[in-house]
Amino acid sequence: xxxxxxxxxxxxxxxxxxxxxxxxxxxxxxxxxxxxxxxxxxxxxxxxxxxxxxxxxxxxxxxxxxxxxxxxxxxxxxxxxxxxxxxxxxxxxxxxxxxxxxxxxxxxxxxxxxxxxxxxxxxxxxxxxxxxxxxxxxxxxxxxxxxxxxxxxxxxxxxxxxxxxxxxxxxxxxxxxxxxxxxxxxxxxxxxxxxxxxxxxxxxxxxxxxxxxxxxxxxxxxxxxxxxxxxxxxxxxxxxxxxxxxxxxxxxxxxxxxxxxxxxxxxxxxxxxxxxxxxxxxxxxxxxxxxxxxxxxxxxxxxxxxxxxxxxxxxxxxx
Numbered sequence: 001x002x003x004x005x006x007x008x009x010x011x012x013x014x015x016x017x018x019x020x021x022x023x024x025x026x027x028x029x030x031x032x033x034x035x036x037x038x039x040x041x042x043x044x045x046x047x048x049x050x051x052x053x054x055x056x057x058x059x060x061x062x063x064x065x066x067x068x069x070x071x072x073x074x075x076x077x078x079x080x081x082x083x084x085x086x087x088x089x090x091x092x093x094x095x096x097x098x099x100x101x102x103x104x105x106x107x108x109x110x111x112x113x114x115x116x117x118x119x120x121x122x123x124x125x126x127x128x129x130x131x132x133x134x135x136x137x138x139x140x141x142x143x144x145x146x147x148x149x150x151x152x153x154x155x156x157x158x159x160x161x162x163x164x165x166x167x168x169x170x171x172x173x174x175x176x177x178x179x180x181x182x183x184x185x186x187x188x189x190x191x192x193x194x195x196x197x198x199x200x201x202x203x204x205x206x207x208x209x210x211x212x213x214x215x216x217x218x219x220x221x222x223x224x225x226x227x228x229x230x231x232x233x234x235x236x237x238x239x240x241x242x243x244x245x246x247x248x249x250x251x252x253x254x255x256x257x258x259x260x261x262x263x264x265x266x267x268x269x270x271x272x273x274x275x276x277x278x279x280x281x282x283x284x285x286x287x288x289x290x291x292x293x294x295x296x297x298x299x300x301x302x303x304x305x306x307x308x309x310x311x312x313x314x315x316x317x318x319x
Contacts, residue, residue, distance in 0.1 A: 004309055007032040007048045009067055010058030012039060014153050015081050018298035019056060022316055029309065046070050054308060056301060057081060068111070078111045079304055081297065085113040086187040093191055094304040095120055096313065097242050098127060106307045114304060115191075116184040117296025118145050118202065121213035121288035123192055124245065125274060128238040130193045134226045135217070141198040142216060143188075146173055146263055148209040151292040160206070173203040210264035211292040219282030228278035231286070235274055243319050244295060244303070250276040267291045270299030270317040 006023070010016045011033045023031050032052060038044040049055045049070055057064045057080040064082035071078055085091040092109035096102055106112055115123070122143055129135040149160040149167075160167045167174075182200050189197050217226075228250035239245040256277065266273060272295045275287040290296050299317055306313045 004053040007052035007055045015297045016058030081114040083183045117292040119184045125286040145213040170206045175203045212263035213288045215286040217284040231276045
C-alpha cells in the first residue's frame with residue numbers, strides 16, 4: 001500500500017516551513033510541495049491539491065477559502081491553518097486535548113481547522129474550568145498574551161529583524177491591535193463555551209519564538225471552591241495522560257521569580273505548560289507557555305495530520 005500524499009499549500013510561510021521541516025524524513029507519508037515558480041500558480045496548486053490524500057492549507061484567509069472550494073466535490077481531506085474556518089459549520093476544530101471526544105472527531109473529519117496559537121493556550125486553560133463549573137460561562141475574561149515576533153509571519157519578522165528599526169533590542173514588549181477585534185476572539189468564545197467575548201490584549205516581544213498567555217481571574221468572580229489547588233486538580237483530571245500538556249503543581253513550592261515564566265521555555269517542541277498562581281486576596285492567575293510556531297501552529301497541525309492519517313499522534317513531535 002502506497003504512502004498517503006500530503007500536499008502543503010503555502011509551504012514557504014512561517015507555519016508551512018515549520019510543518020515541512022518537522023515532516024521531513026518521514027517514510028510513512030509522501031510530502032508534496034510546489035517548485036518556487038509555481039508556488040502562487042492557482043492551477044498548479046489546484047492540481048496538486050486534488051491529487052493529494054490530505055492537503056495542509058498554510059494560506060491567508062481568502063486564499064484558504066478558495067482552496068477549500070476546490071476540494072468540495074473530491075475525497076481530499078483538508079487541514080486549514082488559517083483563521084477562516086475555526087468556527088465554520090462542517091469543520092472540526094483541531095485541538096485534540098479540548099474535549100474527550102475531540103480526537104475521534106478529528107480522525108473522522110474531512111475538514112479540520114487548526115486552532116490559533118493564542119486560542120490554544122486560552123482554551124486549554126479555561127475550558128476545563130467552565131466544564132467543571134468552577135468558572136461561570138458568563139464571567140468577563142481578560143487575557144494578556146505575549147508572543148515572539150515570528151507569530152506575525154514574514155512581514156513582522158522582517159520588521160523586527162531590520163537593523164534600522166532596532167526592535168530586536170527593545171527592552172519592553174510592544175502591545176498591538178488594541179483598537180480592533182482580534183481574529184482569535186470568535187474561537188476563544190465559541191470553543192471556550194463562554195457567553196461574552198474576552199478582552200484580549202496581545203503584545204510582541206523582542207524574541208523570535210515563544211509565547212506566554214496570562215488570564216487573571218478576580219476573586220469576586222470565583223466561587224469559594226475555585227482555588228489554585230482545585231484548578232490544578234481539574235487540569236490534571238483533563239490532561240493527566242496528555243503527551244504534550246505539562247501541568248505545574250499549585251501553589252508553587254517557592255515564590256515565582258524573574259525567570260519563572262520565560263515565554264521561550266517550550267521552544268522547538270509541541271509542549272504546552274500550564275501554571276496557576278494564587279494570590280492572598282483570592283485572585284488567581286492562569287499562565288500558559290508554548291512555542292507559537294510549535295504547539296501554537298505546526299506542532300498541533302502535525303498532531304491533527306497524524307490523527308487524520310491513522311498514525312500515532314505523537315509521531316514526529318517533541319514533547
